[in-house]
Amino acid sequence: MNVMKSSLRHRSSVAAALLPLIVATVVCGVSSSCSKNKQLVTDAVTERDSMPVMTTLDVTSFISDSGIIRYKIVASEWQMFDRRKPPFWAFEKGLYAEKFDTLHNVEARIKADTAYYYTDTEVWTLIGNVHIESTRGETFDTQLMNWNQKTHRVYSDHYIRIVQPERIIEGKGFDSNDQMTEYVIDSIQGIFYVDESEEDSTQNDNKQDTTWTTSIGDSSSR
Template sequence: MIKRTILYLLIAVAVSSCENDIQAVMEFDSKKAATENGVDIITIFSQGGKVNAKLMAPSMERSLDKPSYVAFKNGLKVFMYNDTLGLESTLSAKHGKYLEDEGDVFLSDSVIVINKKGERLDTKELNWDPKRKIFYSTQEVFIKTPTDSLHGWGLEANEDFSQKKILKVSGPITVQDSTAALN
């Protein structure tokens, strides 16, 4: 009889100790439900039936909380194409974040852009403003062309990096002799 009473008492204690705080469970579920994760990401961007870009990333996290965003914490690589699917430029970074409501993109840590002319941009941070259709940075930038190397702080460039402007140039700049073509 004593053994049976002790057994019932232990079962009652065990069952009552397993109670969860409903508020804590709801908070945990809402945080968990507000995030989507993916691995081995490949995304094709198109507009008007034409492919513009292809994004590849080992992982992605999408937050559904406001402001909603998509984060690439383990790097990403983007291939940008022209109207005939010719490769215009490639972009890579160790981290990226896309703000879904605004459409803005923020890239950081070892950002590299190489265009079809073989020009290479290296910077710690690069942003894309889709409304103005430009890339920009306020950080230190290095641009290497087949004939020159440029260094400075701040950058504005069009979407295919065919036109770019360093805001504060530093170091020597090589200028071609315009009269050489006349001789």
């Protein structure tokens, strides 16, 4: 009888000793499971937020401002990321755009390999083989250009090549109105006249860091 009591006491003490370990193991298991579930939910939410809310293929769209159609957009693919911070539209398969004046005349034509439009700030970022044509017959080529629709400014800190009817201008740093008629080049790297005789006599003198300003009816440096 004493042996049985001793055995029972021994088993009770062993069980008492093991109980905290069992509880700890169960708690750790539950905690680990909850942590994994929470991580899975977080990953799912993050993945959802990183996905476009809309994808449209072969797009031709007209965008109005104050009830007036001001822009035409043509793209192979248009994705909207409205859950991203900041929210934006992506045109990663190329973009062609036209800007209209109030009479629906084309003020500028724009092409780029990739484009992003940030809806909160109304800023376009054009990337890769950016080509812009103005109504004055000038073309602008660069690898990066920003276009702020709120301030009506077009600007870049990259190399830019401007072809005018009478000359070609190369430089770095650019700021313009969005009609591409009044602009400043921060650092002129070369001015090449279409007339070869003029080019030979002037291009070397103009290869220097300077600022070039042009406006409607005025294409002279100052």
